[in-house]
Structures are given as structure tokens and as C-alpha cells.
Amino acid sequence: MALFERPTLVRDEVYEHLRRAVLDGELVPGERLGEAELCERLGVSRTPIREALMRLTQDGLLVAEANKGVRVRRVSAAEAQGAYVVREELDGLG
Template identity: 50%
Template sequence: MMNDFTVNMNEYLPLRDLVFNTLRQAILKGELKPGERLMEIQLAEKLGVSRTPIREAIRKLELEGLVLMIPRRGAEVAKISHKNLQDTLEVRGALEELATDLACQRITDEELRELSAAEDHFQKVVKNGGTEIEIAEADEAYHDIIYKASGNEKLVQMINNLREQMYRYRLEYIKDEAKRGILVHEHEEILQAIRIRDLIHAKTLMKEHIDNQEMTVSQNLVEEAEATSEVGKKTRKR
């Protein structure tokens, strides 16, 4: 069943973009659950729009990996699988290591100040009990400065192409409250290594940072699958 999300008509954007942003956020926030069918008629009625912008939004979400088209079933929210997680974070890890390498060599004093400020902001959001979305956005802002400091526009473009899928896994990781303090510590260590331009150590820290995310989310997926299986067994016994 769909949750209570609506289109924000105050945004100065074309209707198709408003609908896309609304559905994207609903998926990322878990308001539209993995495996949930996206029925054009129901979504159009819920959001008060025609089926055309709904159809366009679903196609765009499919391109970003957030929606799957299933034969004889239609569109549904893509499930978070271990394979997709591994594939995405393997690519992200390689790109992040390269960005960190280049940032160590090219980062300016101004960008170092921006990175330090972004880390301070991230700490405050975590300490003040920010929402999962707020923490994820603060985490993303921190990494964006490292990408920019690499000075490689093609690299930044490649990372941006993965942004939506990366964000989804980032949000899954942040849902584990026990890991938020670890994130703060990892950010601090990476910042210090970049500040002294210790290229090898900074790359190692970034690799560990991404690996920790993969391990945690993978474990969460296993636990969720086991819990679902157990519920299924109990239901069949009744």
C-alpha cells in the first residue's frame, strides 16, 4: 500500500520533473517499498496528474536502476540485492579511490576549508539526531567536495551517473544507528590524510570506508531475508 506522499506544486519545475522527484524520494525514503508495483492509474489519481508524467517518471527511474520492468507484471520498485550492492560499490570504490588520489595532489586551501566545514556539519547533524535523509545528504556533501577537488570533470560525471544508486545504499547504511559514529570517525581520518597529502593512507582509508558500507548493508540484507523467510514459515503453518 502506498504511503502519503504528494507532489510539491510550489517547486519551479516542469510537472514531469515534479512527479519524478516525488516518486524518487518515495523510493529512497522507503515510502514505496522494494518489490511494490507501480500502477500508473493509482499513482496518477494519488498525485492528481495524468498518466503521461507518471509513465515518463517510471521510465527515468528505470534508467537509474530504482525501478524494474517485469514481463506481464509491469513496473515495480527495484529490490536491493546483494549483487546490485556489490556491483555498485565495487565501481564506487574504484572511483572514490581515484578521486581521493587526485584530491590529495590537487586540493586547494579553499577546498580543504570546505571539506573541514562539511565534516563539522556532518558531525553536528549526527550528534543532534538528524533524520536519515539529513545525515545522508550531509555525507553526500562531504564526498562531493573530494570529487570536486580531484579536478577531473569526467570522473565527477561518472560518479554522478551512479549517484542515485549510491544514495540508496548510503541511506540503507545510515539506517544502522550504531554505524553513524564510525562514519564520523572515518570522515575525520580521511580529512586528516588529505590535509597532509598522504596519498597512500588516504586511499586506504577511503577503501575501508566503502568496504565497511558494503559489509554492513550486505549483513542487513541477509538478516532481512532470514526474517522474511521465518515469517513465511510461520504463516504457512497456520
């Protein structure tokens, strides 16, 4: 008997797509992300866009601004330096 594979949800695919775009620098720090523009670009409705934006905000990749929407979070120099220190330590373990 074959294993049952759950279908991928659109909201999860949108989340992964936007997450990767932020991490790869396709969406730059400070860039405003409008729901309507994302709907048009990705060809999906607003619901999966909203859900993905909420998750990315909870993950700390986006920042919600009252009456202004959502922007890609800027990383401070101290945060960047801390990330490099952690990465150096992790690379040394391999």
C-alpha cells in the same frame, strides 16, 4: 533586470516525488507501481507518470517486468554492503 526562472515541469516534479518516495522507503522494494493508482494519488495525467517511471527505471530504482508493470527494485545484500563501503569512504573525506 530579474533573472528568468523556468517553470518546473510536472514530469520533473512527479519524478522527484517518486524518487524521494523510493529512497525514503515509502515505496517498498518489490512494490508494484500502477499508473492509474499513481495518477489518482498524485492528481496528474498518465504522461508525466509514464515519463517519471521510465526515468526511474533508467536510474535503476525501478524494474520493468513484461506484462506486469513496474516494481520498486530490490537491492541485494552485496549491493547494500558495497554502498555502505562507499559511504564510509566518503564520510572519511569530510
